[in-house]
Amino acid sequence: MIDDPEGQALFEAEARQLTESLEAGLLALRSATGDRALIDGVFRDLHTLKGTGGMFGHAALAAFLHDFETAFEAVRDGSLEVSGPLIELSLKAHDHVLSLLAGGSPEPGEQLLADLGALRRAGTAAAEGAAPRRIRIRFAPDTLSLGGVPGIVLDGLRELGATAIRPLIGDLPPPAALDPAELHIAWEAELPAGIGDAELAEVFLFHEEALEILADPAPGAAQPPAEETGAAPPSAAEAAAGPPRPRDGAMMRVSAERLDEMMDRVGELVIAEARLADLAARSGDPQLVAVAEEIQRLATGMRDTTMSIRMTPIASIIGRFRRLVHDLSQALGKEIELRVEGEETELDKTVIEMLADPIMHLMRNAADHGLESAEERRAMGKPGTGTITVRAQYSGAEVLISLIDDGRGLDAARIRARGIERGLIGPEEELAQGDLLKLILEPGFSTAAQVTELSGRGVGMDVVKRTIEQLRGSIEISSEPGHGAAIHLRLPLTLAIIDGLLVEVAGERYTIPLAAVEHIIELPAEKAEAGAAPQLLNIRGKLVPFLRLRQLFRSDGAAGPHQKVVVVMSGELRVGLTVDQIIGSSQTVIKQLSPLHATQKTFSGATILGDGTVALILDVPQLVAFGQAREEREAA
Amino acid sequence: MQKTILVVDDSPSVRRMVSMTLKGAGFAVVEADDGRAALAAAERSLPDIIITDQNMPNLDGIGFIKAFRALPQSAGVPVIFLSTETEDAIKAQARAVGAIGWMTKPFNDEKLLSVVKRVAG
Numbered sequence: 001m002i003d004d005p006e007g008q009a010l011f012e013a014e015a016r017q018l019t020e021s022l023e024a025g026l027l028a029l030r031s032a033t034g035d036r037a038l039i040d041g042v043f044r045d046l047h048t049l050k051g052t053g054g055m056f057g058h059a060a061l062a063a064f065l066h067d068f069e070t071a072f073e074a075v076r077d078g079s080l081e082v083s084g085p086l087i088e089l090s091l092k093a094h095d096h097v098l099s100l101l102a103g104g105s106p107e108p109g110e111q112l113l114a115d116l117g118a119l120r121r122a123g124t125a126a127a128e129g130a131a132p133r134r135i136r137i138r139f140a141p142d143t144l145s146l147g148g149v150p151g152i153v154l155d156g157l158r159e160l161g162a163t164a165i166r167p168l169i170g171d172l173p174p175p176a177a178l179d180p181a182e183l184h185i186a187w188e189a190e191l192p193a194g195i196g197d198a199e200l201a202e203v204f205l206f207h208e209e210a211l212e213i214l215a216d217p218a219p220g221a222a223q224p225p226a227e228e229t230g231a232a233p234p235s236a237a238e239a240a241a242g243p244p245r246p247r248d249g250a251m252m253r254v255s256a257e258r259l260d261e262m263m264d265r266v267g268e269l270v271i272a273e274a275r276l277a278d279l280a281a282r283s284g285d286p287q288l289v290a291v292a293e294e295i296q297r298l299a300t301g302m303r304d305t306t307m308s309i310r311m312t313p314i315a316s317i318i319g320r321f322r323r324l325v326h327d328l329s330q331a332l333g334k335e336i337e338l339r340v341e342g343e344e345t346e347l348d349k350t351v352i353e354m355l356a357d358p359i360m361h362l363m364r365n366a367a368d369h370g371l372e373s374a375e376e377r378r379a380m381g382k383p384g385t386g387t388i389t390v391r392a393q394y395s396g397a398e399v400l401i402s403l404i405d406d407g408r409g410l411d412a413a414r415i416r417a418r419g420i421e422r423g424l425i426g427p428e429e430e431l432a433q434g435d436l437l438k439l440i441l442e443p444g445f446s447t448a449a450q451v452t453e454l455s456g457r458g459v460g461m462d463v464v465k466r467t468i469e470q471l472r473g474s475i476e477i478s479s480e481p482g483h484g485a486a487i488h489l490r491l492p493l494t495l496a497i498i499d500g501l502l503v504e505v506a507g508e509r510y511t512i513p514l515a516a517v518e519h520i521i522e523l524p525a526e527k528a529e530a531g532a533a534p535q536l537l538n539i540r541g542k543l544v545p546f547l548r549l550r551q552l553f554r555s556d557g558a559a560g561p562h563q564k565v566v567v568v569m570s571g572e573l574r575v576g577l578t579v580d581q582i583i584g585s586s587q588t589v590i591k592q593l594s595p596l597h598a599t600q601k602t603f604s605g606a607t608i609l610g611d612g613t614v615a616l617i618l619d620v621p622q623l624v625a626f627g628q629a630r631e632e633r634e635a636a
Numbered sequence: 637m638q639k640t641i642l643v644v645d646d647s648p649s650v651r652r653m654v655s656m657t658l659k660g661a662g663f664a665v666v667e668a669d670d671g672r673a674a675l676a677a678a679e680r681s682l683p684d685i686i687i688t689d690q691n692m693p694n695l696d697g698i699g700f701i702k703a704f705r706a707l708p709q710s711a712g713v714p715v716i717f718l719s720t721e722t723e724d725a726i727k728a729q730a731r732a733v734g735a736i737g738w739m740t741k742p743f744n745d746e747k748l749l750s751v752v753k754r755v756a757g
Contacts (some may be wrong), residue, residue: 019692146736147685149757181711205717206737336655 011052015101023094026087027327033082033317042090043072044455049097059095059107067113067163068093071120073560080120089115093321096156100370117163121190131370132193133557134214136168138186139207142454145181148207156203159188165189188214231333258308266299266306267497267589271608273299274586278610303497311346311493314392316425317356318343321390324360328367335374335385336367345392347399351491357403358464362403365386365461370485380407395602398473399493402488410479415439432632437477440511441465445456472604474570474621490570490621500588500607502615503566503579509615511607512577513586516568516620521579536578536631539567545631546576546624551603566618577618586610590617601626641754642683644674644700645718646692650741654687654718657745668675673696674743675703682709685708685755690719690726698726698733714755724728 011426029038046069051588053061069091074080089112099181139150154165168186172178191200204211261578273295280292311454319339347355371386372375388402391520412433419425419439431577439445444461468475473491492498492515500511513612519539527537534544544567550559565576590605597603604619641663645651648669655665665708666683668674672695673686686704690697697717704710721727727738739751 142734143736145711146734147712147755148713148736149755152754152757205751 012101014052015049018045019094019097019101020050021045021455022097023091025176027330029082030084030087037153039075039082041068046072049508057098058111061100062095064093064100064106064109064113067116071116074120074223075229075334083119085119089119091323092319095319107407113163114166117190121163121192133191134188135162135191136186136188136212137210138212139183139210141182141184141212143183143207150183150187153184153203153207154187154189155209157191160195160199160203161192162189162475163192201562211403214311223362254309257307259349262306263310263497266303269299270497270587271610274608274610276501276610300587301310307348307497310349312349312352313343314345314347314352315343317352318390319361320356321363324363325367328364332367332371333373334367334371336371337387339384339387339389340391341389341391345394345399347491347493351493351552354467354471355489355491358467358489359390359401359403361461361464363390366403369555370405370409372408383397394493395490401491402486403489403491405485406484409481409483410437410440410485411481412436412479418445434476434478437479440477441475464564472619472621498588498590500586500617501566502583502586502609503564503577503581504581504583505549505553506557506559508553508555509583509609509613510549510579511586511615511617512566512568513588513617514585516570518567518569518574520567520582521576523565537565539574539576542574544574544576545626545627546578547630548578550580568624570621570624573624573628575624577623588617638662638664640666640681641683641685641687641752642668642674642678644668644671644686644688644692644697646670646689647675650689650718653745654748655704657748661749662676663752663756671697671700671703674700677705678704678710683713685752686713686715687718688715690717690721690730695731701730701735702733703725716751716755718748 015040022042025038025045027044029035029042032038044063050062050065052071053065057131071080071086075082075086080086093109093112093116096112098105099108100106116280120529137150137153139148143150148574157165160370166188168188170186171186173184175321179186189468195266201208204473207599218588260611273292277292277296283289321340322338325336325414328334366388367386371388372380374384377386388407389402391400391402392405393400416431417437419436419442420427422442422445424439424445425431441464443460445461466490468491473489476488476490477485478488479485492513497513501514501517503510503512521537521539524537527535535546535548536542537546546565559578559580563578563580564582565578566582567574567576588607591607592605593600593603600620600621604622605617606614607617609615639656641658643651643654643658645668646669651667651669655667657666666677666681668677670692671688674686675695677683678686686701688697688700692700695703697719701715702712704715707726713736717727717730717735717738718741719738720741722740730738736755737751741747
């Protein structure tokens with residue numbers, strides 16, 4: 001590295017300029033894919049960045065950019081077409097370059113290069129009508145001591161245009177048995193179509209036995225590495241440097257499909273285990289009961305481990321938000337800063353994936369409608385740069401994701417007027433502030449006149465609502481005129497298995513998600529009679545409305561003398577549910593209800609009990625909302 | 637740094653041709669006319685690469701390499717056979733005692749140089 005502070009500063013300024021120009025060029029290319037001048041510009045920026053980066057000691061940067069430069073060279077000479085995926089990838093590469101310049105880890109670049117390789121191969125394969133070949137290179141362990149130089153073979157392969165060269169270290173013996181003179185690393189690579197056997201033999205001179213031609217990959221299907229284990233655990237310094245981020249060290253990549261399959265199997269296991277527990281309890285055989293308990297313990301552990309495997313930090317989708325905010329900032333001509341809090345918060349991977357689009361939509365809305373222009377903001381005494389904050393935090397068995405902007409806030413009067421105009425509320429109807437704001441989530445609230453180029457694309461607010469509901473979550477909206485708006489998404493940690501409280505109502509069994517249960521009390525005798533009003537309970541000095549599930553489910557017959565009230569919570573609100581009996585807690589594997597029943601609002605799913613019968617799962621947020629609404633009606 | 641190649645062959649003309657080719661490409665060359673002499677030369681001063689014939693008096697190529705590989709300092713020194721032998725069994729044997737590659741005589745200078753350069757890194 002050249003020790004020249006002034007030169008470094010110059011380089012940094014130049015790099016900033018180049019990356020900006022690069023990004024602008026890429027974004028412009030999106031709509032003008034054939035524009036020669038733009039292509040040349042992008043290539044020049046990449047080339048210059050690579051060259052100066054290498055000169056100023058940014059070897060990782062230069063190495064990373066090399067392949068992208070080559071790709072755009074191919075674009076320039078017409079052998080590769082500018083496609084959406086190529087631009088997307090290049091934009092990500094641009095982000096990675098910024099991260100590298102800021103001293104970030106070069107690691108994410110590997111995936112980008114692999115993706116680029118796949119893209120280019122797909123391009124050339126399509127052009128030549130042939131698929132690339134995958135090869136594995138596995139040298140004999142004594143190759144090094146015999147004077148073999150594996151690097152020469154790998155270099156030779158690179159010269160042939162091989163890409164995605166990836167070491168496989170699955171054969172590495174444990175450190176104690178490791179002989180540093182022995183080679184246990186194999187490699188895999190992809191060769192462009194059209195490389196002849198003679199050329200390969202030339203590269204593998206004296207190492208023919210190391211070459212293994214693998215099955216041709218399915219066209220278009222990027223094969224995820226089955227296994228990738230790294231050697232070193234993160235050092236203490238790295239661990240202290242930020243949130244614990246999984247590194248390649250001792251990590252394994254597993255296809256999401258297999259995880260889903262595993263989750264299904266664990267679900268079946270939990271159901272079978274419940275049957276066993278049921279049978280054991282009935283048999284009265286203490287040995288059988290002991291085994292059943294042991295299996296229950298193991299199944300619970302298995303469930304927890306499997307679910308923890310599926311947990312993904314929110315950070316995994318934050319990158320997309322940064323790009324979006326960047327793009328929005330440019331497109332709208334507003335200065336926008338994105339703040340992220342709690343990005344280490346983990347959620348089930350399915351939840352995370354489904355969340356990305358709704359959150360991005362909310363961001364577009366916030367940037368487009370919420371944040372004012374810099375002049376407007378300054379006139380109001382606010383900083384010219386608007387801030388959008390994404391905050392994630394745990395809240396019981398739920399995760400609360402808040403999207404907060406410091407813009408003008410939601411205009412309650414306008415929302416009300418629009419709601420009446422659209423027939424969503426009656427002209428006389430009075431709504432609580434929160435409910436009024438929620439009208440913006442209703443289908444048909446947004447009108448074409450309001451749709452701008454940015455926020456009008458993709459999903460609408462009603463889709464946001466639907467997605468969150470699908471995830472068994474809820475949305476709350478708050479706003480302070482002039483100071484900003486906040487949208488809170490409350491989501492369950494996981495979708496698949498929950499701890500449930502099994503209750504009985506009129507001879508039927510139902511499950512209440514245990515995480516939502518606050519406490520259980522006996523229903524006071526004076527409230528036991530159906531119809532006794534008001535349907536409120538004084539619980540620790542607070543009035544809590546309660547719902548008679550018998551009534552709600554329209555069951556005939558009278559309840560027994562000792563009804564219980566299960567107090568459940570959703571957000572800050574509580575409601576009591578009267579039940580005949582508490583049966584106990586049980587692990588509940590959630591099965592979705594059929595689409596025919598998707599519109600009912602009392603049950604969120606069903607589960608199969610140990611004896612094979614089905615119990616419906618109560619939808620707590622919906623019941624709480626229902627109970628609170630009824631109370632407000634009665635109070636009014 | 638200049639690399640030293642030990643050239644082992646009982647035929648002076650072959651030795652001379654190989655040496656000239658290698659020297660012309662900037663390598664230093666040490667010659668030996670049989671396995672025993674080669675082993676002594678290698679023990680005296682470790683070469684960077686060895687190019688050896690198979691059929692030689694006193695100690696043949698395979699015997700030489702076997703003895704050479706028994707020296708602890710031999711690790712990492714590539715050995716290339718340059719021989720008229722084409723039998724796979726002998727090539728396999730050569731590989732087993734620690735040769736990295738096999739070239740068949742007759743050879744041309746270009747081919748020899750490209751191989752040596754590749755092996756030399």
